[in-house]
Amino acid sequence: MTNGYDGDHLDFRGGEFTGPFTAKAEYHEHGPAPTALDALPARAVGFTGRDGELRALLDAFDPSAPERPAAVLVAAVSGLGGIGKTALAVEAAHEACGRGWFPGGVLFMDLHGYDDDPVTADQALEALLRALGTAPEHIPATADERAALYRSTLAERARERGAVLILADNASSPEQVRLLLPGNTRHRLLVTSRNKLPQLNARLLSLDELTPEEAYALLDRALRIADPSDSRVADGAEAAAELASRCGHLPLALQIAAALLVLDRDKPVAELVAELTEFRNRLTHLDDGERSVRAAFDLSYRRLPPEQARLLRLLSLAPGPDVSTEVVTVLTEADAPPTRALDALTRTHLVERGNGRGRWRLHDLVRAFGVGVVARVAGFREEGEAARERVLEFYYRWADAADDRLRWLPGMPEPERFADRAQALEWLDGERAGLVAAVQWAAEERYADAAVRLAACLAEYLEWRRSFDDGITVSRAAREAAHRAGDRHREGDAWNNLGLALWQMGRAEEAIDAHTRARDLYQATGNRYREGTAWTNLGLALWQAGRAEEAIDTLTRARDLYQATGNRYREGTAWTSLGLALQQAGRAEEAIDAHTRARDLLRTAGNRHHEGMAWGNLGLALEEAGRVGEAVEVYGKALEIFREFEDWYRAGHTLHNLALAHQVAHRPSDARACWLQAADAYTRANAPTEATQARTRAEEQL
Structure with a gap:
């Protein structure tokens, strides 16, 4: 017998049969397979921003x-x-x-x-x-x-x-x-x-992190979804903003933080903020049992090739909010910039472009993750410590060279690394945040010596840029490290630099204390040169505090000390400071004489910038003595020098004084022109308050 199957029927043609037979077949009708074309997940509850x-x-x-x-x-x-x-x-x-x-x-x-x-x-x-x-x-x-x-x-x-x-x-x-x-x-x-x-x-x-406003809204909405009466975020807006910042404005971290608050209805927002304050342990707290920021980052980290994983770990140890490719190269001890690895990490969003081309940054929580990875493995810790030492030494070498250029005077050997002041300032400006952060490593004994040396190289620059808050931070870190090490000379330098920053911020009594401590330390070490500096700066702080007679006595001592050692430059700075105290005491002619001596000594010493300061102080003394015409001429000399050095703050201050002199001479149009120029100079010096005041004074001349 032969038979066959053809489609949906049996074919018995050609078959031979003996006796009755029964054919049995089953028929299955296949409907279309089910589809899943509406499988979109539900919207995220409380979706905010974006x-x-x-x-x-x-x-x-x-x-x-x-x-x-x-x-x-x-x-x-x-x-x-x-x-x-x-x-x-x-x-x-x-x-x-x-x-x-x-x-x-x-x-x-x-x-x-x-x-x-x-x-x-x-x-x-x-x-x-x-x-x-x-x-x-x-x-x-x-x-x-x-x-x-x-x-x-x-x-x-x-x-x-x-x-x-x-x-x-x-x-x-x-x-x-x-x-x-x-x-x-x-x-x-x-x-x-x-x-x-x-x-x-x-x-x-x-996608970037949420804005502060969006992060705040996410926290508030998440709590109110769980309990419409939960007003902890609205009632503690400042703490909520700080919580959002601690979470890096990252949605996952914010959702976990909100869940932790929902689980503990009696927990104030500020208490959770306090738990997240410790940077190294922040990710430990950002875990609600089901979701974890550390676990989310770990998924990305484990997929990285070894070179990129090492680079991410080392970047988490870098000082400052972002770093240059140059610093990254030092961190990794590479022969050439690890550009390919950096680009690869930016494609994974573990590394972001920093503030300007050739700069790199990590999200705060990625940095905390990297620090945690390093802390858990002994080999990674040793690698990280060596990398930080390299960065400190690199920063010190370059900052020292930049400081040499800023302090350079005609007749001195030419610094090698920077061709002029502009180059030195450009490098320092680019690395400022990292430099300030690196100095704070002085709290760790391993880095204390290099960090203290670095701090000393930044004093002139930070004063020049009027970054007085940074100056205070750097000086305090150096002072504490030098004190722990028993290095009285460097401790004196740190107290002196701290006093100058405090003085510039108008905190005269604190500056007096700082310079007194510096003076005592220099006396104890027998450093007459530094002692003279401390006497001069102490005198200025006393003058600022309105203690004119004490300032005169102190500055006279500084002047005499420098005369005895033959240091004309320092003697000139002491004379011009003494002139300010004499002027405050009402001894105008003596003040004019002091400023004139200072100008001549500083010109002889070749310090043109400080000569400009002496010209400016002389103008003040002449104006107070009623010699307005001479004062206007003298202010012009000072202004010329400050513009030459691009010292825009002092240029603005000189134009301020020049405008006042024109007002005394009843020349309102000249005064207005000076006020407007002063506003421009202050703006260039990043002194917005002074710029606004100058523009207001200009309008008053109309």
Whole structure:
């Protein structure tokens, strides 16, 4: 007997049968396979902020917008772990579907790109084909065949139902996503990733942390969702702002912080802030049992190649909010800048571009993560300590060279590293935050000596830039380290520099105490030169405090000491300071004589900048003596020098005095011109208060 199966019937033709027989067949009607085209996750409860980013995604996918490049077929949202990429993508998808842009449905796929076993492209295609209603037995075996069927199925879907949105969440590489690109341009692919994915020719959208206002709103909304009467954020706005800052304005960290507050209804916001104050342990607290900032970062860190992982660890130890490529090279002890590794880390959002080209920064919580990784492994700690030593020595060498250039006078050997003051100031300006932060490593014995030496190199610069808060911070760190080490000479230097910064801020009594301590330390070490400096500075602080007679006695002692040692430059500075005290005591002619002597001595010593200061002080004395015409001429000499040195603050102060002299001489138009020039100079010196006052005085002359 022969028979065959043909389609949906049995073929008995040609068969030979003896006796009766019965044929039994089963018929199965296969309906279409189920689809999963409405699988979009629910919106994030309490979604806050991101208005601009949401508009950007919707604008990219708006079918009614004018013709756009094919790149809008794909949008890729990237950012640091915990930055809120998925929440934004889901929100945008819901909004787009609500507007009727994707009648064909939404496909959602979590690619688990940073897990130990990420979804491969062919696995993703299989899942998406199933979601589109393809029966398992009809899904091809190879990735390319699956991709072809996927595109064909989407094209059919477009004809029957309309455009489809594919949301591929948590991709770690272009390879995971490339085969998911729909062939039909009506469809859209939305990808989220911790990495930037420029290889997809996509519309790229990088997410930053929330603004302070958005972070505050997220905290408040999260608490009120749990309990509408919970007003802890609104009642403690300042503490809430500090909490948001401690969380780095990172959505995941903020959500965890809110959950911790919800779990403990009686816990004040300020108490949680206090728990997050310790930088090294911050990530320990940002864990609510289900979510952890450290775990989120660890997923990214474990995928890094060894070179990039090491670079991230060392960057977490760098001083200041951002660092230059030059400092990164020193940290890593590389022969050349590790540019490729830095670029790779920026693509993962673990490293960000800093304030200017060639500068790099870490998010505060990424920095805390890196510090924690270093602390847990002995080998990493040793590597980190050596790196910090290299940075301190590098900073000291260059800051010392810059300081030499700032203090250089004609006749002295030319400094080698910087051709002029402008170059020295440019380097110091670029590295200032890092330099100030590095000095504070003086609290650790291993770094104390180098940090104290570095502090001494910054005093002139910080005074020049009028960064008095930084001057106080640096001097106090150096003073405490030198005291612990028993180095009385350097402790005296630190007290002296501290006193100068305090004096510039108008804190005369504190400055008097600081310079008195410096004087005593110099006397104890027998350093007559430094002792004279301390006497001079003490005299200025006494003058500022209105203690004219004490200031005169103190400055006379400083002058005599310098005369005895033959130091004309220092004698000149003592004379001009003495002139100020004499003027305060009402001894105008003696003050004029003192300033004249100072001017001549400083000119002879070749210190043109300090000569300008003596000219300015002489102008004050002449004006007070009623010799206004001479004062105007003298102020002009001072102004010329300050402009030459680009000392804009003192230029503004001189123009201020010149304007007053013109007012005394009843020349309002000249006074107004000087007030306006003073405002400009103060603006260039970053002295906005003085600039505003000068502009107000100019208006009064109209």
